[in-house]
Amino acid sequence: MAARTSNKTSESLDKVSVICRALRRAIIEQALEPGAKLPEDSLGERFGVSRTIARHALGQLAAEGLVELRRNRIAVVATPSWQEARDAFDIRIELERLVVRQLAGKLTKAQIAELNAHVDAEDRARGSTDAVSIRLATEFHILLAQMTNSPILVRYVSEVAYRCCLTLSLFSRPHSTECAINEHRAIIAALGKGDADKVMELMHHHLDSVANRALVAPTPQRGRDLLDILAPYADEVTSERVVKLTKVARRG
Amino acid sequence: MAARTSNKTSESLDKVSVICRALRRAIIEQALEPGAKLPEDSLGERFGVSRTIARHALGQLAAEGLVELRRNRIAVVATPSWQEARDAFDIRIELERLVVRQLAGKLTKAQIAELNAHVDAEDRARGSTDAVSIRLATEFHILLAQMTNSPILVRYVSEVAYRCCLTLSLFSRPHSTECAINEHRAIIAALGKGDADKVMELMHHHLDSVANRALVAPTPQRGRDLLDILAPYADEVTSERVVKLTKVARRG
DNA sequence: CGGGTGTCAAGTGCATGCAATTGGAGCGCT
DNA sequence: AGCGCTCCAATTGCATGCACTTGACACCCG
Numbered sequence A, B: 001m002a003a004r005t006s007n008k009t010s011e012s013l014d015k016v017s018v019i020c021r022a023l024r025r026a027i028i029e030q031a032l033e034p035g036a037k038l039p040e041d042s043l044g045e046r047f048g049v050s051r052t053i054a055r056h057a058l059g060q061l062a063a064e065g066l067v068e069l070r071r072n073r074i075a076v077v078a079t080p081s082w083q084e085a086r087d088a089f090d091i092r093i094e095l096e097r098l099v100v101r102q103l104a105g106k107l108t109k110a111q112i113a114e115l116n117a118h119v120d121a122e123d124r125a126r127g128s129t130d131a132v133s134i135r136l137a138t139e140f141h142i143l144l145a146q147m148t149n150s151p152i153l154v155r156y157v158s159e160v161a162y163r164c165c166l167t168l169s170l171f172s173r174p175h176s177t178e179c180a181i182n183e184h185r186a187i188i189a190a191l192g193k194g195d196a197d198k199v200m201e202l203m204h205h206h207l208d209s210v211a212n213r214a215l216v217a218p219t220p221q222r223g224r225d226l227l228d229i230l231a232p233y234a235d236e237v238t239s240e241r242v243v244k245l246t247k248v249a250r251r252g
Numbered sequence C: 001c002g003g004g005t006g007t008c009a010a011g012t013g014c015a016t017g018c019a020a021t022t023g024g025a026g027c028g029c030t
Numbered sequence D: 001a002g003c004g005c006t007c008c009a010a011t012t013g014c015a016t017g018c019a020c021t022t023g024a025c026a027c028c029c030g
Helices: A015-028 A040-047 A051-064 A082-103 A109-127 A130-146 A151-171 A176-193 A196-213 A226-234 A240-248 B015-028 B040-047 B051-064 B082-103 B109-127 B130-146 B151-171 B174-193 B196-213 B226-234 B240-248
Strands: A075-077 B075-077
Touching: A015 A040, A015 A051, A015 A130, A015 A151, A015 A226, A040 A051, A040 A226, A051 A151, A051 B051, A082 A130, A082 A151, A082 A176, A082 A196, A082 B082, A082 B151, A109 A130, A109 A176, A130 A151, A130 A176, A151 B082, A151 B151, A176 A196, B015 B040, B015 B051, B015 B130, B015 B151, B015 B226, B040 B051, B040 B226, B051 B151, B082 B130, B082 B151, B082 B174, B082 B196, B109 B130, B109 B174, B130 B151, B130 B174, B174 B196
Parallel strands: none
Antiparallel strands: none
């Protein structure tokens, strides 16, 4: 239009949601621990955007319960209490029972293959860090939810699963993923057979046992540099400004 | 501190959430119909804030699913499809079964009195408009959720209930509230007796029947003036700027 | 030496300004 | 008339600037 149409701005993938995704991942992978401070301008610097955008992203994450926003104070990664964690799991159990009830016997071959492929990935990642395993396990559940084709259900399952993920990072012990993988396989099998009650029972037990393992004390370790922590996550943001600013940063 | 501490800004009750509340109410009372446009600056004018704030509020409401945000386009009130409405009710049923399961037999006398008082209010409002009845009925369910003392559960029940409210406004017929009030009373009674299974069944049936009534055709009526529609809702915003701007507005 | 107090930098809350995008009105061409 | 084009007003996307709040440190006084 008018004079010229710059093809530079055509990326358009909404900076806010990009930052949300990055932060979400950093949080559930425990790169950002519960209680970690998230000052708007540090975020803005790291991701190459203004405070306005960083602020907006924090608002979204707060709505999801991953971030705590206190008026006139620096935002922090949410630190769910034990009770809140338990509540989240209770809700999650109900939601995911609904998911598998809707899915039982209705999956295509391709979908079952996709699920199996994901569990294979979980298997392969068994050598990786705890946080990565937890993230993959969480993504399995989200993948299931997506197959319901119910955007609302996907949203709620994702949110509550991320929340649970957050608390798992806090409380759980290393070996917890081991058996979960088998349980994932069992769920897939039961879904294929179409026995709704059976798969609901499996899912219930699966989540309940994961939750029950989360009864150990937390392991605090605060205080790393925000800019360092976020470095790998900022790479995903495709903008020359990031690079430029990354050099300057370092004023923590 | 320093020179002076202006006591003017001490109100501090977070403009964003005030606007969210106002818009939420306007939406679920059908003052703003699904599809209604919500331009940032009109909102800002009406509520006496800048676009920044209005925008942020829209973001929150979008996260709740009440508003649809399209890139570079005017935001609109969400228009849930019939399928989405059904999905929302399915989720809601599970969540509220959880609520009453947790509550059965554990309510204090005072809480039961509070619930009864609310239903009395619903009774009294039977003469009012449909939208008001629907809102009150919805608030009954939210009140229940709040009694679980689980902030997460409150949030999800509220959200999904508002969503359902939105679709009810779209699809439902006048008489639908009549019997719902009796069902509310029955639920309170069963909660008092402490029979968890019974009250879960009651709640399930209650929500299911409400949902099943929502099968009639929508009644479109678009096109009123945003500034007029919002007038009664803007009154809640305590700021002299609102008054000033209200006179100027009118540039639709 | 301890507790109140002044000062200040870091950070948030919000408004405003500017560039880019969009939808549509007007206009010409067929 | 119908179709496409250009241009413009309305509106969003985003950065920046300024006022206010908060927490911390140094300072002073008892």
